[in-house]
Amino acid sequence: MSTITGVSTVDELPDPEGHGPFEGDRASTGRLGDRLFGGTARGAGVLVIAMVTLVAVFLLSQAIPALAADKVNFFTSTQWNVDATPLQFGIANLLWVTVLSSVIAMIIAVPLGVGVALFITQYAPRWLSRPAASLVDLLAAVPSIVYGLWGLQVLGTHMAGIQSVLERLFGWFPLFQDAGIDASSTVLTVSVVLSIMVLPIVTALSREVFAQTPTLHKEAALALGATRWEMIRTAVLPFGKPGIISAAMLGLGRALGETIAVMVILSALADGTPWSWSMFNGGETFASKIANNAAEFDSPQKAGAFMAAGLVLFTLTFVVNAIARVVIERRKVFAE
């Protein structure tokens, strides 16, 4: 045994369990665990990115031949003749109905969802908040087809009154004009059902974010003399804004892609129906049109036309999410 400074016998002899010097037992704090876990996380990330890219590549490869053969402007035409040559299809109708129904659904669902989340986290007594949260989450468990049937047969019968009031008050504005469609099958009815479907997503995420608000901020606001509402407005909501925006974007993704409920409720329009901006009109969204015709994709060209519509939906969701990400990042900088 030497007595040289900086050298110790522990570094040269095996440890009590028989491992060599400087080896340890390779547990999760060891090098191997680090490599495994890091590799798995990296692999999962790469896999997800790869899947999204592959979906985009698939849609593009199917859609481009049909788009090249399209004889009318894809974005402004309202025709949809994909059976015979010449191929003429355009998504103007689909785009408007999809965007309108999703936007109205978000206008209804986001304030409502944030309100419910605030109630559950800030106002409700402890014995009520957990059951209330579970009940709202239960809305997410209802199958889409059930929403569709309920919307058509139950909600639809009550929409006639609302529609006539809105038409009487705002009928001069193109958005509220009468379009001759029965009140149970309009874009507005679909939007209401979509907002109910989106509500649990918005509520659940907002709830989580509001519960994370630093108690210090809340107490500081109260100590400075703020009322409950002022405390929420100054401490809870600004902290939760990125979370609310994320929740809204996830909800919007669900609303844009919702298929079965839209198919069951919304009345499709016959070819040649004049264009209408109204929310009391019928129509089809991207998802419902593809689903309605999926069984009859006779030729690659026909399938390609529908894939092109799907590609537009994909791009739309992507762009909306990207904008949301930018907004959240900017807010995060100020909130830190």
Add this chain to the structure above:
Amino acid sequence: MKLQSRRQLASVTGVALVSTLALAGCGSNNNTTASSTASSSASAAGGSSSSACPTGTLNGEGSTAQKNAIQQVIADYQTTCSGATVNYNATGSGAGVKQFTAGQVDFGGSDSSLKSTPTAGTTGTEQTNADKTCGSPAWNLPMVTGPIAVAYNLKGVPKLVLTPSVTAKIFNGAITTWNDPAIAAINKGVTLPATPIKIFFRSDESGTTDNFTKYLKGAAPSDWPAATGKKWTGKGEGKQASSGVSNAVKSTDGGITYTEWSYAKDDKLGIAQIDNGAGPVVLSGPAVSKAVSAARQTGAGNNIVLKLDYATKVPGAYPILLVTYELVCSKAKSPAKVALLKSFLTTFASTGEQTKLQDIGYAPLPASIQAQVNTAIAALS
């Protein structure tokens, strides 16, 4: 399990309640699944397992219009032949033709026969591609006749007569109210209200639309200039599937649509009598069979492709119908299944089964067509 707090007790009770409710929902399954894999649990019915029955599994796919008919025949067949399993997946005529042409199923179901004209973007025609996959001529065997009812909902009008010309005008928006003089002229003595006509059509592509538009074009070409096809080319609001259009008419006063007879009957809608030129004909099984007998065969030999005469003036014939074909290979790709296929198709085409189909809204094959189908089945190898 010691429950430590009231909260745990509450959550356990909640879970128990929810699971009780969920399990209570699992009542008797009334087999409404599209893929009918009715197993031979009907042995309790005392069905004799005939030793002449072949065993094995048959897979078919295609038309939704014949779904109810084929499910009933499969159930009956599997009662008598307990060693056989027949699966039919109702995914639509387009999917059925595609799967059959790709050789994925033993037989296909389609509302229209295999096309002999090429579709844009594919090589060859459906018929030639199917022949190639089979290695032998592919045959279209008409098996199920589905009457298409012009169903309406009009308060106080239990009986309505329509001619092809008036029907075409209604469905392309030229006639907009029920008390229009054109409708009143063919319905003397009936007080028609001034309700606006609300048309409902199939928003999904369907063989019913195809055959209905073919009828309008065939029987009233000057009043129906639009194209025929699986996609609706008239006016109105689109609803999904036959159930969607029938429900819409049921809940709308003044609604009219074209739908399968069984749906119109189930929803208790008014069914118009069609006057093709030989007097109003009430929709019934024998009336439809008369119209099918008037059809011309355009296929060669055992390939029984029927060209329906929509403008038929045979008295007592109801002209609006669709015929579902079973697509089969004349020389089967797997010889082991030939016996089972022949046996199943023979049962399907038998008079007993065809007559039973009337109860669920189909019409029986007329004797002349039935004889031809039987000849073709016997010639399968």
